[in-house]
Amino acid sequence: MSKLVIVGTVAFDAIETPFGKTDKILGGAATYIGLSASNFGVDAAAVSVVGGDFPQEYLDLLSDRNVNVDGVEIVKDGKTFFWSGKYHNDMNSRDTLVTELNVLETFNPVVPNAYKDAEIVMLGNLHPLVQLGVLEQMTTKPKLVILDTMDFWMNIALDDLKHVISKVDVITINDEEARQLSGEYSLVNAAKKIHSMGPKYVVIKKGEHGALLFHNDDMFYAPALPLAEVFDPTGAGDTFAGGFAGYLAKTEDLSFENMKNAVIYGSTLASFCVEKFGTERMVNLTQEDIKNRLKQFKALTQFNIQS
Amino acid sequence: MSKLVIVGTVAFDAIETPFGKTDKILGGAATYIGLSASNFGVDAAAVSVVGGDFPQEYLDLLSDRNVNVDGVEIVKDGKTFFWSGKYHNDMNSRDTLVTELNVLETFNPVVPNAYKDAEIVMLGNLHPLVQLGVLEQMTTKPKLVILDTMDFWMNIALDDLKHVISKVDVITINDEEARQLSGEYSLVNAAKKIHSMGPKYVVIKKGEHGALLFHNDDMFYAPALPLAEVFDPTGAGDTFAGGFAGYLAKTEDLSFENMKNAVIYGSTLASFCVEKFGTERMVNLTQEDIKNRLKQFKALTQFNIQS
Numbered sequence: 001m002s003k004l005v006i007v008g009t010v011a012f013d014a015i016e017t018p019f020g021k022t023d024k025i026l027g028g029a030a031t032y033i034g035l036s037a038s039n040f041g042v043d044a045a046a047v048s049v050v051g052g053d054f055p056q057e058y059l060d061l062l063s064d065r066n067v068n069v070d071g072v073e074i075v076k077d078g079k080t081f082f083w084s085g086k087y088h089n090d091m092n093s094r095d096t097l098v099t100e101l102n103v104l105e106t107f108n109p110v111v112p113n114a115y116k117d118a119e120i121v122m123l124g125n126l127h128p129l130v131q132l133g134v135l136e137q138m139t140t141k142p143k144l145v146i147l148d149t150m151d152f153w154m155n156i157a158l159d160d161l162k163h164v165i166s167k168v169d170v171i172t173i174n175d176e177e178a179r180q181l182s183g184e185y186s187l188v189n190a191a192k193k194i195h196s197m198g199p200k201y202v203v204i205k206k207g208e209h210g211a212l213l214f215h216n217d218d219m220f221y222a223p224a225l226p227l228a229e230v231f232d233p234t235g236a237g238d239t240f241a242g243g244f245a246g247y248l249a250k251t252e253d254l255s256f257e258n259m260k261n262a263v264i265y266g267s268t269l270a271s272f273c274v275e276k277f278g279t280e281r282m283v284n285l286t287q288e289d290i291k292n293r294l295k296q297f298k299a300l301t302q303f304n305i306q307s
Numbered sequence: 308m309s310k311l312v313i314v315g316t317v318a319f320d321a322i323e324t325p326f327g328k329t330d331k332i333l334g335g336a337a338t339y340i341g342l343s344a345s346n347f348g349v350d351a352a353a354v355s356v357v358g359g360d361f362p363q364e365y366l367d368l369l370s371d372r373n374v375n376v377d378g379v380e381i382v383k384d385g386k387t388f389f390w391s392g393k394y395h396n397d398m399n400s401r402d403t404l405v406t407e408l409n410v411l412e413t414f415n416p417v418v419p420n421a422y423k424d425a426e427i428v429m430l431g432n433l434h435p436l437v438q439l440g441v442l443e444q445m446t447t448k449p450k451l452v453i454l455d456t457m458d459f460w461m462n463i464a465l466d467d468l469k470h471v472i473s474k475v476d477v478i479t480i481n482d483e484e485a486r487q488l489s490g491e492y493s494l495v496n497a498a499k500k501i502h503s504m505g506p507k508y509v510v511i512k513k514g515e516h517g518a519l520l521f522h523n524d525d526m527f528y529a530p531a532l533p534l535a536e537v538f539d540p541t542g543a544g545d546t547f548a549g550g551f552a553g554y555l556a557k558t559e560d561l562s563f564e565n566m567k568n569a570v571i572y573g574s575t576l577a578s579f580c581v582e583k584f585g586t587e588r589m590v591n592l593t594q595e596d597i598k599n600r601l602k603q604f605k606a607l608t609q610f611n612i613q614s
Contacts, residue, residue, distance in 0.1 A: 227495060
């Protein structure tokens with residue numbers, strides 16, 4: 001069992017979808033990644049920041065699942081990062097209604113001493129300099145560094161982003177962002193260009209169309225589970241990344257063959273995330289649920305051609 | 308080995324893509340289906356119509372691959388169906404520039420006597436009444452009838468289309484058309500509605516995002532092979548259908564498990580079709596090519612989770 005460090009936002013989200021809307025609920029990249037990774041019983045630590053307005057019960061929710069929150073700074077007189085968004089009818093696109101950075105504006109991440117030798121580091125979506133700051137605190141070189149990012153940082157901090165990209169082993173990014181970062185329309189060519197920026201493994205997330213894992217000339221594809229209703233896509237990408245990282249931390253096998261399995265577990269966990277608002281489905285997930293969903297993924301994708 | 312009857316257009320196409328443009332070249336649904344199915348060495352017959360302007364060498368090209376053309380009527384003083392289209396830069400959408408129905412306007416399909424007892428009938432994209440006319444000529448009830456159609460017929464002949472849909476076992480249709488036909492956005496719900504119209508098996512084609520096979524509550528997903536360049540998507544859907552039908556005709560196993568394999572072969576063959584203009588890649592395909600490509604599909608999709 002490897003130790004896993006997770007950096008990312010811990011936030012309030014307010015979400016509107018065609019199925020309804022929420023008040024401020026628990027959200028943030030590190031939250032979704034932590035909840036997802038916790039299904040593998042790993043020893044994980046979240047590195048993040050919240051304000052004095054953040055309920056202790058939300059932090060307890062992570063601790064209870066073996067996600068250490070010593071690295072979640074509480075700024076007593078500050079306010080927690082707040083995001084609000086509205087999804088369109090097709091659920092594939094959304095408008096951001098509100099972004100209040102609040103305590104994120106001056107965030108200096110601190111990795112707890114006990115996790116500075118973690119074998120796996122998951123850099124969730126945050127300013128590239130914060131991601132880099134976490135990497136620089138590791139006293140032992142991690143066996144695997146995974147980076148998630150988004151177009152926002154490409155638009156305002158591309159040089160910093162490219163610098164941190166050059167230092168990671170795996171990047172997870174969505175299809176449009178892969179095209180923007182590489183200048184290539186074909187995802188095969190986009191992955192090649194991104195390889196050349198540093199990461200040996202490139203994961204391109206295609207939402208309802210699944211995810212592709214690239215490594216040199218090898219490719220692997222995991223579909224998203226086709227669902228009758230996608231209730232709320234918020235956090236699905238982070239849940240995917242958390243499942244990917246958590247499975248690798250549990251199995252300690254960083255081969256391409258095992259990364260295929262990690263991608264399948266990422267998709268499996270993401271398929272739960274979208275079934276309810278926010279983290280609601282993720283906090284009520286059982287090992288039995290995951291086992292059964294994994295069976296559905298096998299039935300969905302595995303075939304037996306005698307050739 | 309089952310006998311296979313294929314009905315569909317045999318046509319001239321003129322195609323423009325970001326990579327170049329063609330003069331009038333060989334095209335049509337029955338052509339692509341026949342070329343694709345011929346890779347399984349099946350005893351197939353094409354039922355279609357061409358004008359006096361259609362080169363004998365194109366008909367020979369089908370005959371040489373064991374696709375009987377006795378059912379391809381030649382209207383000496385008529386002109387062959389002509390379609391011209393231009394693909395946009397993303398290759399996922401296209402504009403139709405010219406549609407000249409010509410001999411198709413008065414086409415009465417005639418199934419050759421030797422194929423009226425064929426076990427499998429592939430109704431390629433054509434007016435639903437032509438598709439129905441072929442079904443009505445079968446003297447023995449086919450074991451499997453597969454229907455391909457498009458939005459054009461939903462717009463101008465919906466009642467006729469629903470009538471023929473009620474008589475088939477498998478329908479292949481693209482995602483937008485499935486949504487139009489069912490009035491459901493979710494493909495899972497769309498497939499359920501289409502099931503209730505008659506077909507026990509629903510195949511939803513998602514272009515570069517692969518294809519889904521639905522049967523009651525079972526689902527199977529085959530990705531499209533991610534390619535560095537899609538040169539010309541014309542005929543990919545028909546090539547998919549031809550591979551699906553051809554594999555089932557060869558194996559004579561109509562179980563859901565074997566239909567999974569048929570979907571994989573359909574995707575495998577379609578992945579060749581888009582590599583060159585028109586039928587160019589399909590007429591130069593070897594068994595070795597197919598075997599190697601199938602290996603790529605396995606590497607792309609198969610995993611081994613010890614749970």
